[in-house]
Amino acid sequence: MPETAPSTARPVRLQNYLAYGSNDVLGAGSMAVISGWVLIFYTQFCGLSAGQAATIFAVARILDAFASPMIGYISDHFGGTWLGRKFGRRRFFILAAIPLLPSFALMWLPGQGFWYYLVSYVLFELVYAMEIIPFETLAAEMSTDYRTKAKFAGSRILFGQASAILAGFLPLWLINALGRDSADTFFYMGIIFAALFMVTAGLLYLFSWERHLPGSAEAIGQNPVGAGGPGQALKALYRNLFSTMRIRAFRLHLGMYLGGYISQDIFNAAFTFFVIFALAGSTAIASGLLGTMYIVQFVAVIIAINLALRASPAKAYQVAAADFAVGCLTLIGLWFAGVPATSPWIWLPIILCGLGRGALNYIPWATYNYMADVDEIVTGQRREGSFAGVMTFVRKATQAAAVAGVGFIMQAGGFVSGAAEQSHGAILTMALLLGVGTVGCLGLGIWVSTKFRLSPATHDILMREIEHLRSGARTPTSPVAAEVVEDLSGWRYDQLWGRNPVAQ
Known part of the structure; x- marks a missing residue:
């Protein structure tokens, strides 16, 4: 159905929701495959130690600390270039990433050594950031x-969960076809x-668009991407990066997001080992579960x-967590x-885990789509790319850290790569991780959610106040409106709309 936005807005139709959502086959699908299977692949099939596998993630994150925010910053300012005007300041990067997405398959080539797996993992992570960061701006x-x-968020997460189902069952089907011990x-x-990543990225490019920004540098044809040289660009990049943390709603959103997603990363990384060694299962059984x-x-x-559209996202988050x-505790109890x-x-x-995890996957991304609106009332600017860069960096950094x-913890607990059986200490370590x-991560997310106030009602107030300030007003429309936007933004009303250090 078309959206009921102002008449000047371009209507959003079913094909736009589907094309946008399908791209999370890359976003969530690749993360589900990596978090669920890469440790097993590296340690049980490639001969790497758990410590070597952990080192690969650590190196990739150091590089990504520069790459992801840089891509977000550049996409915010890319509209002034010839390529940006022709293909879109966000969508150009999506188009350019399509022929590079087969790098994902190279990660899983068996029989290679540590340096091959390090380079191939880093390569895919850079391509992933190049495509996903612009994608995450497109709903706004x-x-x-x-x-x-x-x-948009619902379509995205539904496709993401469908790709996660495939990530869960596909190894089982391939094991049945190729044999239990085949890498x-x-x-x-x-x-x-x-192949799926390439198809869905192409659909996203064909059925998406970007907002026109009248009066901006992009609109008048300037190119601020490289203004002042690399040093000034990096300085502006990290100023934007850290300034996103000065938006209260975004800080709380990140707390909920990290609580929900790090808990799943830890669970995914330990679950397969737990099923195989603690519950006397197999790779095929773990895949089916x-x-x-x-x-x-x-x-x-x-x-x-449905809950997020009708009620508070925070309440839904607490039930899901x-x-x-x-x-998780029931799973540990069965082992005991x-x-x-x-x-x-x-x-x-x-x-029980599936019911909670599904909602935890959706809720943070549903609330993320409104962060640029909260930022706009603080800065008077649209900085979707900066927020997307932070989100992608935080997501990949925390997943890799988890x-x-x-x-590292399994290795310290006595885990032996390639062994058919593990010691009691190693199995106990797996149980403690789960x-x-x-x-513990879920408890942190629940605590943060009690402070999060964004809802359909407060968002409506926020958007009305943005239009109110855009018209030149300097005082709130009502005391209630002032209280809402101050709570969401973390700034006094008289400091909004650019009258604060964040907008500098």
């Missing part, structure tokens, strides 16, 4: 309406996903979309009771 570019943005399982999986969990997550996203925590992975009881924690942390690590 294509609409200003709360419900439309929520639908080619993961290479063929990489080829299939790389993960796939089933992702199916439950898909259903949970549909429920969460509690479901996930109970599922000696229940194997083949028991029907294993489906209880799988369902997966690398699991690797219990303490996962549930």
